[in-house]
Amino acid sequence: MTNEPTDVFALMDSDLTDSDEHRRRTGGAGVDSDLRLGGDGVKKLRSPQELEHLQATLVAARDPEKVCITICSGTGCLASGCKQVTDAFREEIERQGLADQVDIRTTGCHGFCERGPVVVIHPQGIFYQHVKPKDVPEVVTETVANGNIIDRLLYVHPQTGEKIVYERDVPFYRLQTRVILADNGFIDPTSIEDYIVRGGYNALARALYTMQPEEVIDAIKRSGLRGRGGAGFPTGRKWESCRNAPGEPKYVICNADEGDPGAYMNRSTLEGNPHCVLEGMIIGAYAIGSHDGYVYVRHEYPLAVENTALALEAARSYGLLGTDILGSGFDFDVRIARGGGAFICGESSALMRSLEGDVGEPGAKYVRSVERGLWDKPSNLNNVGTWANVPHIINRGWEWYTSIGTDGSKGTKIFSLVGKVNNTGLVEVPMGITLREIIFDIGGGIPDGGKFKAVQTGGPSGGCIPESMLDLPVDFDELTKVGSMMGSGGMIVMDERTCMVDVARYFLNFLREESCGKCSPCREGIARSLEVLDRICDGEGQPGDIALLEELGELLEGFSLCALGRTAANPVLSTIRYFRDEYEAHIHDRRCPAGVCKALITYSIDPEKCTGCTACARQCPQEAISGEKKEAHVIDQDLCIRCGVCLDTCKFGAVVVE
């Protein structure tokens, strides 16, 4: 399959079967007669009562006991082949004549991407992982028709070896507190009805009809919600400043320019449940007094763009977006802008310049975008995750929200738990949970018996946190205290095969490419730091390099124009702080303890373990490996370019890196 927008449409089209799913594509042409407005459009909802009636009708039309096969169709599972699995289910259900008894729903990301394609069979909640098209006939015959569990498709606990049948019992899910991601596994993101059935747009109705804009702002302030983009600014205060700022029109913007490498919760939220983000934006616009909104989304996320576009269209057709929303007299509409692949455009002022059709260079900080933002008008920018929290706070009350989290950080946060960890995927946890709980209890620890070394949080602005701090409670303030930051929520686990100097170099290289170059401290400070890191990794480090890096770090932190430069030294300073011995090994001993930096390592073959299978010799691009069949092989160090192909190829662990 491909991820081109047009093909995503084709994919969606082919996924349609029942009338329930069909109406979304036709603008409601397939809606039950009493919901229809005569012609071809759905009836615009004119009051909370009409929304309630629609909800009741939709709920009544669904049988909660009916078998529903949900197939995760997020980007991760698409890459693992869920499309073919979906097709196979449709064919098999048809072939066995079960079409009337079984629903098939393609949903957004379930979060457990590494196990994809993921299939959950409701109402029981049976969890199958790595499902292949060839498994499908058996799943339908055995599980769907006869209620038998297929052992080999079950999740196996990495430590206990126990096989787990139900999704709710898989530790990866059981130990999470899912609020934002709670509905992802149940909603077809292209169906607004799926969202409405689960209480969608109730918060909007409540805000528009029972709350003054100031009361909405007050509720958000009291909830303690802080910006999920990373900086953690109090959302309610931002809204209030924007509402009070003189000037019209005011703009409301959703930041979906998720540029932090290693973080993809915004992608999954927009792809999997775009209406909850949209509902949050409409409520925010009402509170702020805005009628124009934008979603600024990365062009690297074509499925998120498509699903958001479909959501806007569907919401408009139901009168939930556009003029006179829900008959309240409030007008608000949203446009989508695709980013151009520039990391800096996640910064608020740069993002607004980009929306204006300019290069994304940040402005000076004394100009506050809530006063003078897009087109110099008051503009309120929040992250996808921030907007997605809003409907929950309005529905369940700020008191409920403050019951989750720590003193300074309320609610849940979604992290993308990736890197050297067993259960990679998206985890939503209450603020204040420890790193150890996330990485070892939910994440299942380090794969292949490896040893934990560090966890990197906060993307290129964040830092690496060592094992001694695994019991740190995770919230905005604690992470900052140890020299890292929350950032957008990337959590990259590293083991003893990860070189911390190389990681610092990796981030500096990233930042050098992404620095817009407008201010000298950032442009030059990053480039000079990178030069130093390059020479350390190349085995040419000099005494005093560590001190030089620290000095350059101070320059970046103190004098850069925007947060990109001010935080650029974090990856360097935090690794020096906690892994100074690795820097020293590189500089003084000309040694890379993790076996990563090419200039400082050699590959060799352990004659005891080598079986003489010749696999490595055949793959070696340099033909540097020689040896007879069934006899130990040898690497010619003069020819070896340390590409690591032999290490990846060897099935016997005979290739040694030192």
Place this chain on the structure above:
Amino acid sequence: MALSVPHMELEMEMDVAIVERILDRHERAPSAIIAILQDVQDEVNYLPEGVMRYLAEQLDIPPSKVFSLATFYRAFSLEPRGKHLIHVCKGTACHVRGAVKILEALEREIGIQAGETDEHMLFTLETVNCLGACALGPVVVVDGEYHGQMTGAKSVRLVKKLQDNGKGQTKDDE
């Protein structure tokens, strides 16, 4: 649609009617220039200079501004790209799982560096900072199709398969 033929003698390398349609879709708003450039690139795979000049004239913005946008944003290419577009993800999760080795293997196999196109216009090799498919890392995307948990050897096989197809052979991998 009535078209005004550009009075500049330019190699458009693209049908003027398509450019006009894109301009109309964005209501010929100068502020929509980034979206317009994206749509142009979606059509012809890169931004031909003639098209950029034409857009500047039609939208009444300096050509230098169009050029600065086209070079500022990574998504844009000023050079024609190969038949197959290969993206190697350089996100952090992919990096710690060995993305560098994969990129180097592809560079060796195709004989070009990241950011380049081979002389037969068959492959363009690019890196991307994160594709948001981190759980599957390292990730390589070939013509929009995601390949997860890659190794150097696996990515070389992918390229070889495309090379063989390019030669008109029908050698299918498993």
